[in-house]
Amino acid sequence: MNGKVVAVAGATGVVGRQMLLTLEARNFPVSKIKMLASARLKGRTLPFKGEEIPVEVLGEDSFEGVDIALFSAGGSTSTTYAPAAARAGAVVVDNSSAWRMDPEVPLVVPEVNPEAIKRHKGIIANPNCSTIQMVVVLKPIHDAARIKRVVVSTYQAVSGAGSAAINELREQTRALLDEQPYPPKVFPHQIAFNCIPQIPQSGAFGDNGYTSEEMKMVNETKKIMGDASIAVTATTVRVPVIIGHSESVNIETAKKLTAAEARALLAAAPGVIVEDDLDHQRYPLAVNAAGKYDTFVGRIREDISHPSALDLWIVSDNLLKGAALNAVQIAEHLL
Ligand SMILES: NC(=O)c1ccc[n+]([C@@H]2O[C@H](COP(=O)([O-])OP(=O)(O)OC[C@H]3O[C@@H](n4cnc5c(N)ncnc54)[C@H](OP(=O)(O)O)[C@@H]3O)[C@@H](O)[C@H]2O)c1
Structure with a gap:
């Protein structure tokens, strides 16, 4: 070639x-x-x-x-x-x-x-990085059972905000362990030992109370999946992790899928690895996903509060697949 x-x-x-x-x-x-x-x-x-x-x-x-x-x-x-x-x-x-x-x-x-x-x-x-890793998992479920609604909360790594943000987490963690002050520069609050429910860190909140990252997850999911009828709500949170975004995702489907059916669909999906072995405490972790190409999914279970919904935990390297x-x-x- x-x-x-x-x-x-x-x-x-x-x-x-x-x-x-x-x-x-x-x-x-x-x-x-x-x-x-x-x-x-x-x-x-x-x-x-x-x-x-x-x-x-x-x-x-x-x-x-x-x-x-x-x-x-x-x-x-x-x-x-x-x-x-x-x-x-x-x-x-x-x-x-x-x-x-x-x-x-x-x-x-x-x-x-x-x-x-x-x-x-x-x-x-x-x-958007959080949207990419979510839609690779949503796609096979949508094809099999038509997704009606998605409720996602993210746990996003600081590398999603660039190299200055990685430096801030490293240096602030070191400073705080040494009992030294380290005023935030990149983030609006201390990121070391903390979670910040505002992404991007410099972005204003919309009139509806959502951040632009949250609205990206809403709008981009519909565009990529080619289905504007999928209802999405998102809460995006920055956590003190260097690489690897994690997501807790609740998916309501038109047709009921059991956890076993969802596991089988996802095991066959391109770019997805099911890591779901509760007996051995195996589930996706940001530290394991860092440096890998795949999107990892686990904690796959039927939502006990709804007749036709699933709960999942999705993790991927935000700098690679994201x-x-x-x-x-x-x-x-x-x-
Ligand atoms: N980090 C993620 O997980 C992620 C995921 C998806 C998308 N993105 C997007 O990718 C982009 C870069 O993100 P990043 O995380 O790599 O940020 P970063 O580490 O801060 O790097 C920014 C890059 O852009 C260059 N740059 C900035 N202003 C420029 C200008 N006026 N002209 C030419 N080059 C310029 C910088 O060059 P210098 O070294 O010369 O300053 C540097 O190479 C952003 O649009 C971000 O939204 C990031």
């Missing part, structure tokens, strides 16, 4: 670095790689396949000759530069939320709606 010219916008960020590692690990056919970031630290290099590649400053003219542009440099950067990349002939896979709800832009999780990819007009959106891996999978479909 001919190699592609691939640009990674935001290559120096936590997601960008995982994109580079994922392209390498999956042997994506790259003939040339362009690393793009801000002018913040000029002269940097980043390793790719054993070579040190200089990081270039992202600009309108960065995409000449580029086939695939993976964007992970924030919403305003994508709003400005993704159309320029598409005009230059690249197909953009964008990790930010800038284009996700644009009706002209496919929002894709390859295990759920790969057919949407071919409708692209130069930009394809990668969904971001870099999903984007690279989309790029693989483009090949």
